[in-house]
Amino acid sequence: MPSVISSLFQDASIDRRVYTDPALFDLEQKQIFAKVWHYVGHESQLAAPGQYISLDVMNQPVLIIQGQDGINRAFFNRCPHRGAQLTRQSCGQAEQLVCSYHAWTFDTCGALRGIPMSSGYEATPVQDHAEQWGLTAVPRLENYAGFLFVNLDRQAPALEQWLGVNAGNLLNMVERSPSGLIEPFGGIFRMTQRNNWKIYLENLHDGAHALPTHQSSVLPARQTSTLTQDPWSKLQADIVSANGQSPRKMAALSVNCFEQGHSEMFGFRESRPDTAQQQEYEAQLRQFHGAEKAEDVLRTDRHIALFYPNLSVTPNWMQLRVITPISVNQTRVDTHSFRLVGASDAVNRRIISFANAVNSPTSLIRADDLENFERIESGLRVRERRWISAHRELLKEEQPVGPSHAMSERYVRNQFHAWRNYMEQAE
Numbered sequence: 001m002p003s004v005i006s007s008l009f010q011d012a013s014i015d016r017r018v019y020t021d022p023a024l025f026d027l028e029q030k031q032i033f034a035k036v037w038h039y040v041g042h043e044s045q046l047a048a049p050g051q052y053i054s055l056d057v058m059n060q061p062v063l064i065i066q067g068q069d070g071i072n073r074a075f076f077n078r079c080p081h082r083g084a085q086l087t088r089q090s091c092g093q094a095e096q097l098v099c100s101y102h103a104w105t106f107d108t109c110g111a112l113r114g115i116p117m118s119s120g121y122e123a124t125p126v127q128d129h130a131e132q133w134g135l136t137a138v139p140r141l142e143n144y145a146g147f148l149f150v151n152l153d154r155q156a157p158a159l160e161q162w163l164g165v166n167a168g169n170l171l172n173m174v175e176r177s178p179s180g181l182i183e184p185f186g187g188i189f190r191m192t193q194r195n196n197w198k199i200y201l202e203n204l205h206d207g208a209h210a211l212p213t214h215q216s217s218v219l220p221a222r223q224t225s226t227l228t229q230d231p232w233s234k235l236q237a238d239i240v241s242a243n244g245q246s247p248r249k250m251a252a253l254s255v256n257c258f259e260q261g262h263s264e265m266f267g268f269r270e271s272r273p274d275t276a277q278q279q280e281y282e283a284q285l286r287q288f289h290g291a292e293k294a295e296d297v298l299r300t301d302r303h304i305a306l307f308y309p310n311l312s313v314t315p316n317w318m319q320l321r322v323i324t325p326i327s328v329n330q331t332r333v334d335t336h337s338f339r340l341v342g343a344s345d346a347v348n349r350r351i352i353s354f355a356n357a358v359n360s361p362t363s364l365i366r367a368d369d370l371e372n373f374e375r376i377e378s379g380l381r382v383r384e385r386r387w388i389s390a391h392r393e394l395l396k397e398e399q400p401v402g403p404s405h406a407m408s409e410r411y412v413r414n415q416f417h418a419w420r421n422y423m424e425q426a427e
Protein backbone atom coordinates (compact mmCIF):
# COMPACT_ATOMS: atom_id res chain seq x y z
CA MET A 1 0.00 0.00 0.00
CA PRO A 2 2.76 2.62 0.74
CA SER A 3 3.88 2.70 -2.90
CA VAL A 4 0.26 3.13 -4.00
CA ILE A 5 -0.15 5.99 -1.51
CA SER A 6 2.90 7.91 -2.71
CA SER A 7 1.67 7.62 -6.31
CA LEU A 8 -1.53 9.46 -5.35
CA PHE A 9 0.20 12.75 -4.53
CA GLN A 10 3.13 13.96 -6.63
CA ASP A 11 4.69 17.43 -6.26
CA ALA A 12 1.46 19.39 -6.47
CA SER A 13 -0.79 16.97 -8.30
CA ILE A 14 -3.41 15.02 -6.44
CA ASP A 15 -5.13 11.90 -7.74
CA ARG A 16 -8.91 12.33 -7.91
CA ARG A 17 -9.35 8.99 -6.13
CA VAL A 18 -8.24 10.43 -2.78
CA TYR A 19 -11.61 12.21 -2.78
CA THR A 20 -13.75 9.44 -4.25
CA ASP A 21 -12.45 5.99 -3.27
CA PRO A 22 -14.30 4.45 -0.28
CA ALA A 23 -11.34 2.10 0.41
CA LEU A 24 -9.01 5.08 0.80
CA PHE A 25 -11.58 6.71 3.07
CA ASP A 26 -11.54 3.63 5.32
CA LEU A 27 -7.74 3.71 5.37
CA GLU A 28 -7.78 7.42 6.30
CA GLN A 29 -10.02 6.62 9.25
CA LYS A 30 -7.54 4.03 10.48
CA GLN A 31 -4.29 5.79 9.62
CA ILE A 32 -5.18 9.43 10.29
CA PHE A 33 -8.31 9.99 12.35
CA ALA A 34 -7.70 7.11 14.78
CA LYS A 35 -4.32 8.66 15.64
CA VAL A 36 -5.05 12.37 16.04
CA TRP A 37 -6.66 14.40 18.83
CA HIS A 38 -10.36 15.27 18.66
CA TYR A 39 -11.89 18.36 20.29
CA VAL A 40 -14.73 17.22 22.56
CA GLY A 41 -15.67 20.22 24.66
CA HIS A 42 -14.61 22.96 27.04
CA GLU A 43 -13.76 22.55 30.70
CA SER A 44 -16.37 25.17 31.68
CA GLN A 45 -18.98 22.55 30.69
CA LEU A 46 -17.62 20.33 33.49
CA ALA A 47 -17.70 22.85 36.31
CA ALA A 48 -19.01 20.55 39.06
CA PRO A 49 -18.93 16.83 39.96
CA GLY A 50 -21.33 14.81 37.84
CA GLN A 51 -21.43 17.30 34.95
CA TYR A 52 -20.86 15.57 31.65
CA ILE A 53 -20.66 15.96 27.88
CA SER A 54 -21.46 13.12 25.53
CA LEU A 55 -20.80 12.86 21.82
CA ASP A 56 -19.54 10.50 19.12
CA VAL A 57 -15.85 10.46 18.26
CA MET A 58 -15.19 8.48 15.09
CA ASN A 59 -18.55 6.81 15.52
CA GLN A 60 -17.68 5.76 19.09
CA PRO A 61 -20.04 7.07 21.79
CA VAL A 62 -17.94 8.90 24.37
CA LEU A 63 -18.79 10.44 27.75
CA ILE A 64 -16.59 12.98 29.50
CA ILE A 65 -17.58 13.44 33.12
CA GLN A 66 -16.25 15.14 36.22
CA GLY A 67 -15.92 12.57 39.00
CA GLN A 68 -16.94 13.08 42.63
CA ASP A 69 -13.18 13.54 43.23
CA GLY A 70 -13.14 16.60 40.92
CA ILE A 71 -11.17 14.85 38.15
CA ASN A 72 -12.43 14.87 34.54
CA ARG A 73 -12.37 11.48 32.84
CA ALA A 74 -13.41 10.16 29.43
CA PHE A 75 -15.25 6.84 29.09
CA PHE A 76 -16.95 5.02 26.29
CA ASN A 77 -20.66 5.62 26.67
CA ARG A 78 -21.61 1.95 26.86
CA CYS A 79 -22.90 -0.24 29.66
CA PRO A 80 -20.60 -3.21 30.43
CA HIS A 81 -23.65 -5.47 30.88
CA ARG A 82 -25.46 -5.84 27.57
CA GLY A 83 -24.07 -2.76 25.88
CA ALA A 84 -26.72 -0.03 26.14
CA GLN A 85 -25.60 3.58 25.78
CA LEU A 86 -25.73 5.11 29.28
CA THR A 87 -26.86 8.58 28.30
CA ARG A 88 -28.27 10.03 25.11
CA GLN A 89 -28.14 13.64 26.31
CA SER A 90 -25.38 15.76 24.80
CA CYS A 91 -24.70 17.25 28.25
CA GLY A 92 -26.09 17.15 31.75
CA GLN A 93 -25.36 16.47 35.40
CA ALA A 94 -25.81 13.19 37.28
CA GLU A 95 -25.11 11.98 40.80
CA GLN A 96 -24.62 8.53 39.36
CA LEU A 97 -25.11 6.88 35.99
CA VAL A 98 -27.94 4.37 35.89
CA CYS A 99 -28.35 2.20 32.81
CA SER A 100 -31.87 2.39 31.42
CA TYR A 101 -31.99 -1.34 30.57
CA HIS A 102 -31.37 -3.29 33.85
CA ALA A 103 -30.26 -0.39 36.07
CA TRP A 104 -26.63 -1.30 36.63
CA THR A 105 -25.34 1.77 38.42
CA PHE A 106 -21.98 3.54 38.14
CA ASP A 107 -20.46 6.37 40.14
CA THR A 108 -19.12 9.48 38.43
CA CYS A 109 -15.59 8.02 38.53
CA GLY A 110 -16.84 5.14 36.36
CA ALA A 111 -16.85 2.35 38.99
CA LEU A 112 -19.69 -0.17 39.17
CA ARG A 113 -21.69 0.62 42.33
CA GLY A 114 -24.68 -1.63 42.16
CA ILE A 115 -26.56 -4.35 40.30
CA PRO A 116 -30.24 -4.60 41.24
CA MET A 117 -31.56 -8.15 41.30
CA SER A 118 -28.02 -9.35 41.76
CA SER A 119 -28.81 -12.95 42.64
CA GLY A 120 -27.68 -15.41 40.03
CA TYR A 121 -24.24 -13.89 39.68
CA GLU A 122 -22.75 -16.05 42.45
CA ALA A 123 -19.30 -17.34 41.49
CA THR A 124 -19.41 -15.62 38.08
CA PRO A 125 -16.80 -13.08 36.93
CA VAL A 126 -19.36 -10.33 37.55
CA GLN A 127 -19.50 -10.98 41.27
CA ASP A 128 -15.92 -12.17 41.75
CA HIS A 129 -14.34 -9.24 39.88
CA ALA A 130 -16.78 -6.36 40.34
CA GLU A 131 -13.86 -3.93 39.91
CA GLN A 132 -13.57 -4.99 36.26
CA TRP A 133 -17.16 -4.10 35.45
CA GLY A 134 -16.81 -0.36 35.57
CA LEU A 135 -16.94 1.89 32.52
CA THR A 136 -14.19 1.54 29.92
CA ALA A 137 -11.84 4.52 29.75
CA VAL A 138 -11.15 6.28 26.45
CA PRO A 139 -7.39 5.86 25.95
CA ARG A 140 -6.48 9.56 26.28
CA LEU A 141 -8.07 12.79 27.54
CA GLU A 142 -6.00 15.98 27.70
CA ASN A 143 -6.72 19.62 28.37
CA TYR A 144 -5.04 22.56 26.67
CA ALA A 145 -5.95 25.99 28.07
CA GLY A 146 -9.42 24.65 28.96
CA PHE A 147 -10.06 22.95 25.58
CA LEU A 148 -10.65 19.21 26.06
CA PHE A 149 -9.43 16.67 23.52
CA VAL A 150 -9.52 12.88 23.38
CA ASN A 151 -7.41 10.47 21.41
CA LEU A 152 -8.36 6.86 20.65
CA ASP A 153 -4.70 5.88 20.28
CA ARG A 154 -2.87 5.08 23.51
CA GLN A 155 0.50 5.66 21.77
CA ALA A 156 -0.34 9.06 20.28
CA PRO A 157 2.05 11.96 20.96
CA ALA A 158 0.91 14.37 23.69
CA LEU A 159 -1.81 16.87 22.79
CA GLU A 160 0.58 19.82 22.98
CA GLN A 161 2.91 18.13 20.56
CA TRP A 162 0.07 17.61 18.09
CA LEU A 163 -1.13 21.21 18.46
CA GLY A 164 2.44 22.43 17.83
CA VAL A 165 3.10 26.16 17.41
CA ASN A 166 -0.49 26.60 16.28
CA ALA A 167 -1.50 26.09 19.96
CA GLY A 168 -0.90 29.82 20.47
CA ASN A 169 -4.10 30.46 18.54
CA LEU A 170 -6.18 28.53 21.10
CA LEU A 171 -4.44 30.39 23.90
CA ASN A 172 -5.22 33.69 22.15
CA MET A 173 -8.94 32.95 22.48
CA VAL A 174 -8.60 32.64 26.25
CA GLU A 175 -6.38 35.71 26.49
CA ARG A 176 -9.06 37.78 24.76
CA SER A 177 -11.26 37.42 27.83
CA PRO A 178 -11.13 40.29 30.34
CA SER A 179 -11.63 37.75 33.14
CA GLY A 180 -9.39 35.00 31.75
CA LEU A 181 -12.52 32.88 31.36
CA ILE A 182 -14.44 31.83 28.28
CA GLU A 183 -17.41 29.49 27.82
CA PRO A 184 -19.38 28.04 24.92
CA PHE A 185 -22.58 29.92 24.09
CA GLY A 186 -25.21 30.23 21.40
CA GLY A 187 -25.41 26.47 20.74
CA ILE A 188 -23.67 24.64 17.92
CA PHE A 189 -24.28 25.03 14.19
CA ARG A 190 -24.19 21.52 12.77
CA MET A 191 -24.14 21.02 9.01
CA THR A 192 -23.64 17.88 6.99
CA GLN A 193 -22.07 18.71 3.65
CA ARG A 194 -22.07 16.58 0.51
CA ASN A 195 -18.31 16.63 -0.03
CA ASN A 196 -15.17 14.77 0.97
CA TRP A 197 -13.60 16.21 4.14
CA LYS A 198 -10.41 17.31 2.34
CA ILE A 199 -12.32 19.53 -0.07
CA TYR A 200 -13.48 21.59 2.90
CA LEU A 201 -10.02 21.90 4.47
CA GLU A 202 -8.50 22.92 1.14
CA ASN A 203 -10.84 25.89 0.99
CA LEU A 204 -9.98 27.42 4.34
CA HIS A 205 -7.11 29.73 3.30
CA ASP A 206 -8.09 29.99 -0.36
CA GLY A 207 -7.96 33.70 -1.18
CA ALA A 208 -8.19 33.00 -4.91
CA HIS A 209 -11.80 31.80 -4.73
CA ALA A 210 -13.10 34.75 -2.74
CA LEU A 211 -13.83 37.12 -5.60
CA PRO A 212 -15.28 34.71 -8.18
CA THR A 213 -17.16 32.49 -5.73
CA HIS A 214 -18.48 35.07 -3.32
CA GLN A 215 -19.50 37.76 -5.80
CA SER A 216 -23.12 36.71 -5.44
CA SER A 217 -23.08 37.44 -1.71
CA VAL A 218 -20.59 40.34 -1.71
CA LEU A 219 -22.58 42.60 -4.05
CA PRO A 220 -25.90 42.52 -2.14
CA ALA A 221 -23.99 42.74 1.17
CA ARG A 222 -22.28 45.95 0.02
CA GLN A 223 -25.66 47.41 -0.84
CA THR A 224 -27.15 46.42 2.52
CA SER A 225 -24.18 47.89 4.34
CA THR A 226 -24.80 51.32 2.82
CA LEU A 227 -28.59 51.29 3.05
CA THR A 228 -29.35 49.75 6.44
CA GLN A 229 -29.92 51.79 9.59
CA ASP A 230 -29.53 48.77 11.88
CA PRO A 231 -25.97 48.40 13.23
CA TRP A 232 -26.26 44.60 13.54
CA SER A 233 -27.44 44.17 9.95
CA LYS A 234 -24.59 46.45 8.90
CA LEU A 235 -22.06 44.37 10.86
CA GLN A 236 -23.25 41.14 9.21
CA ALA A 237 -23.27 42.79 5.78
CA ASP A 238 -19.69 44.02 6.33
CA ILE A 239 -18.59 40.54 7.41
CA VAL A 240 -20.00 39.12 4.17
CA SER A 241 -18.67 41.88 1.91
CA ALA A 242 -15.12 41.54 3.31
CA ASN A 243 -14.80 38.48 1.06
CA GLY A 244 -14.72 40.76 -1.95
CA GLN A 245 -11.02 41.58 -1.58
CA SER A 246 -8.84 41.99 -4.63
CA PRO A 247 -6.29 39.29 -5.51
CA ARG A 248 -3.59 41.88 -4.69
CA LYS A 249 -4.89 42.20 -1.12
CA MET A 250 -5.24 38.42 -0.81
CA ALA A 251 -1.62 38.02 -1.93
CA ALA A 252 -0.60 40.35 0.91
CA LEU A 253 -2.51 38.26 3.46
CA SER A 254 -0.07 36.04 5.38
CA VAL A 255 -0.51 32.31 5.71
CA ASN A 256 1.99 30.20 7.69
CA CYS A 257 2.35 26.50 7.02
CA PHE A 258 3.50 24.33 9.92
CA GLU A 259 4.48 20.71 10.52
CA GLN A 260 1.79 17.97 10.50
CA GLY A 261 -0.32 19.77 7.89
CA HIS A 262 -1.29 22.61 10.25
CA SER A 263 -1.44 26.25 9.12
CA GLU A 264 -2.76 29.69 10.05
CA MET A 265 -4.07 32.69 8.12
CA PHE A 266 -4.21 36.30 9.32
CA GLY A 267 -7.40 38.33 9.63
CA PHE A 268 -8.94 40.39 6.86
CA ARG A 269 -11.99 41.80 8.63
CA GLU A 270 -12.30 44.70 11.04
CA SER A 271 -12.06 43.00 14.42
CA ARG A 272 -11.46 46.17 16.49
CA PRO A 273 -14.33 48.51 15.58
CA ASP A 274 -14.26 52.13 16.62
CA THR A 275 -17.13 51.93 19.11
CA ALA A 276 -17.64 52.84 22.77
CA GLN A 277 -18.29 49.16 23.63
CA GLN A 278 -15.03 48.07 22.03
CA GLN A 279 -13.13 50.79 23.88
CA GLU A 280 -14.68 49.71 27.16
CA TYR A 281 -13.71 46.09 26.43
CA GLU A 282 -10.14 47.02 25.50
CA ALA A 283 -9.84 49.03 28.74
CA GLN A 284 -11.04 45.94 30.69
CA LEU A 285 -8.44 43.84 28.90
CA ARG A 286 -5.65 46.32 29.73
CA GLN A 287 -6.70 46.20 33.35
CA PHE A 288 -6.58 42.42 33.36
CA HIS A 289 -3.34 41.87 31.42
CA GLY A 290 -1.49 45.18 31.57
CA ALA A 291 -1.31 47.50 28.54
CA GLU A 292 1.47 45.78 26.64
CA LYS A 293 0.12 42.25 26.88
CA ALA A 294 -3.45 43.43 26.09
CA GLU A 295 -2.21 45.10 22.92
CA ASP A 296 -0.31 41.95 21.95
CA VAL A 297 -3.43 39.84 22.40
CA LEU A 298 -5.63 42.15 20.32
CA ARG A 299 -3.02 42.61 17.61
CA THR A 300 -2.73 38.85 17.14
CA ASP A 301 -5.35 39.00 14.44
CA ARG A 302 -5.62 35.41 13.21
CA HIS A 303 -8.62 34.51 11.11
CA ILE A 304 -8.12 30.76 10.79
CA ALA A 305 -5.77 28.36 12.49
CA LEU A 306 -6.13 24.96 10.90
CA PHE A 307 -5.21 21.85 12.89
CA TYR A 308 -4.99 19.09 10.33
CA PRO A 309 -7.19 17.10 9.81
CA ASN A 310 -10.16 18.01 11.98
CA LEU A 311 -10.18 21.46 13.61
CA SER A 312 -10.37 25.05 12.40
CA VAL A 313 -10.04 27.84 14.96
CA THR A 314 -11.00 31.49 14.41
CA PRO A 315 -9.46 33.26 17.42
CA ASN A 316 -10.41 36.83 16.54
CA TRP A 317 -14.11 35.86 16.38
CA MET A 318 -13.99 33.24 19.18
CA GLN A 319 -14.98 30.24 17.14
CA LEU A 320 -14.03 26.58 16.62
CA ARG A 321 -15.11 24.35 13.78
CA VAL A 322 -14.86 20.60 14.17
CA ILE A 323 -14.65 18.64 10.92
CA THR A 324 -15.97 15.07 11.03
CA PRO A 325 -15.83 12.82 7.97
CA ILE A 326 -19.00 10.74 7.76
CA SER A 327 -18.31 8.88 4.52
CA VAL A 328 -16.16 9.39 1.44
CA ASN A 329 -18.52 12.10 0.18
CA GLN A 330 -20.12 13.40 3.38
CA THR A 331 -18.60 15.64 6.03
CA ARG A 332 -20.08 17.17 9.16
CA VAL A 333 -18.95 20.61 10.30
CA ASP A 334 -19.86 21.73 13.83
CA THR A 335 -19.33 25.39 14.68
CA HIS A 336 -18.87 26.33 18.34
CA SER A 337 -18.85 29.96 19.57
CA PHE A 338 -17.35 31.16 22.87
CA ARG A 339 -18.39 34.02 25.13
CA LEU A 340 -15.80 36.33 26.68
CA VAL A 341 -16.86 36.11 30.32
CA GLY A 342 -16.90 39.61 31.83
CA ALA A 343 -17.19 41.45 28.48
CA SER A 344 -20.39 43.38 27.66
CA ASP A 345 -23.32 41.80 25.82
CA ALA A 346 -22.60 44.06 22.85
CA VAL A 347 -19.06 42.66 22.48
CA ASN A 348 -20.31 39.08 22.78
CA ARG A 349 -23.13 39.70 20.35
CA ARG A 350 -20.53 40.43 17.65
CA ILE A 351 -19.32 36.84 18.06
CA ILE A 352 -22.78 35.44 17.39
CA SER A 353 -23.28 37.85 14.48
CA PHE A 354 -20.12 36.48 12.90
CA ALA A 355 -21.27 32.87 13.36
CA ASN A 356 -24.65 33.75 11.84
CA ALA A 357 -23.12 35.52 8.86
CA VAL A 358 -20.41 32.96 8.11
CA ASN A 359 -21.41 29.56 9.52
CA SER A 360 -25.14 29.26 9.97
CA PRO A 361 -27.16 27.13 7.55
CA THR A 362 -28.64 30.39 6.23
CA SER A 363 -25.26 32.05 5.66
CA LEU A 364 -24.90 33.40 2.12
CA ILE A 365 -21.15 32.74 2.27
CA ARG A 366 -21.77 29.09 3.16
CA ALA A 367 -24.24 28.72 0.31
CA ASP A 368 -21.60 29.99 -2.15
CA ASP A 369 -18.94 27.61 -0.85
CA LEU A 370 -21.23 24.57 -0.62
CA GLU A 371 -22.17 25.00 -4.27
CA ASN A 372 -18.48 24.69 -5.21
CA PHE A 373 -17.85 21.75 -2.91
CA GLU A 374 -20.72 19.82 -4.49
CA ARG A 375 -19.51 20.72 -7.97
CA ILE A 376 -16.04 19.40 -7.13
CA GLU A 377 -17.51 16.21 -5.73
CA SER A 378 -19.54 15.82 -8.87
CA GLY A 379 -16.73 16.77 -11.29
CA LEU A 380 -14.25 14.36 -9.75
CA ARG A 381 -16.40 11.45 -10.91
CA VAL A 382 -14.80 11.97 -14.34
CA ARG A 383 -12.36 9.09 -14.71
CA GLU A 384 -10.68 10.29 -17.91
CA ARG A 385 -8.68 12.98 -16.12
CA ARG A 386 -6.67 11.73 -13.17
CA TRP A 387 -5.07 14.75 -11.48
CA ILE A 388 -6.17 17.91 -9.77
CA SER A 389 -3.74 20.81 -9.43
CA ALA A 390 -2.34 22.59 -6.38
CA HIS A 391 0.58 24.20 -8.24
CA ARG A 392 0.16 27.88 -7.46
CA GLU A 393 3.49 29.30 -6.15
CA LEU A 394 5.11 25.86 -6.32
CA LEU A 395 8.37 27.22 -7.67
CA LYS A 396 8.70 29.87 -4.97
CA GLU A 397 7.42 27.67 -2.16
CA GLU A 398 8.69 24.22 -2.92
CA GLN A 399 8.90 22.92 0.65
CA PRO A 400 5.59 22.20 2.40
CA VAL A 401 6.36 24.19 5.57
CA GLY A 402 7.08 27.93 5.71
CA PRO A 403 5.59 31.39 5.22
CA SER A 404 3.07 31.84 2.45
CA HIS A 405 0.03 33.93 1.49
CA ALA A 406 -3.64 33.53 0.69
CA MET A 407 -3.11 33.36 -3.11
CA SER A 408 -0.71 30.40 -2.79
CA GLU A 409 -1.60 26.70 -2.69
CA ARG A 410 1.33 25.88 -0.40
CA TYR A 411 -1.01 25.06 2.48
CA VAL A 412 -2.84 22.51 0.30
CA ARG A 413 0.47 20.84 -0.59
CA ASN A 414 1.39 20.93 3.10
CA GLN A 415 -1.85 19.09 3.92
CA PHE A 416 -1.02 16.40 1.39
CA HIS A 417 2.49 15.93 2.76
CA ALA A 418 0.87 15.29 6.14
CA TRP A 419 -1.74 13.05 4.52
CA ARG A 420 0.98 10.96 2.88
CA ASN A 421 3.00 10.75 6.13
CA TYR A 422 0.01 9.47 8.08
CA MET A 423 -1.14 7.11 5.35
CA GLU A 424 2.32 5.54 4.90
CA GLN A 425 2.95 5.03 8.62
CA ALA A 426 3.28 1.44 9.71
CA GLU A 427 0.31 0.27 11.73
Ligand code: FES
Pocket residue numbers: 079080081082083084099100101102103104
Ligand atom coordinates in the same frame (compact mmCIF):
# COMPACT_ATOMS: atom_id res chain seq x y z
S1 FES B 1 -27.46 -3.24 29.49
FE1 FES B 1 -27.03 -1.89 31.09
S2 FES B 1 -27.85 -2.80 32.80
FE2 FES B 1 -28.23 -4.22 31.28
Ligand SMILES: [Fe+2]
Pocket residue numbers: 203209210213214365369
Ligand atom coordinates in the same frame (compact mmCIF):
# COMPACT_ATOMS: atom_id res chain seq x y z
FE1 LIG C 1 -15.46 30.77 0.62
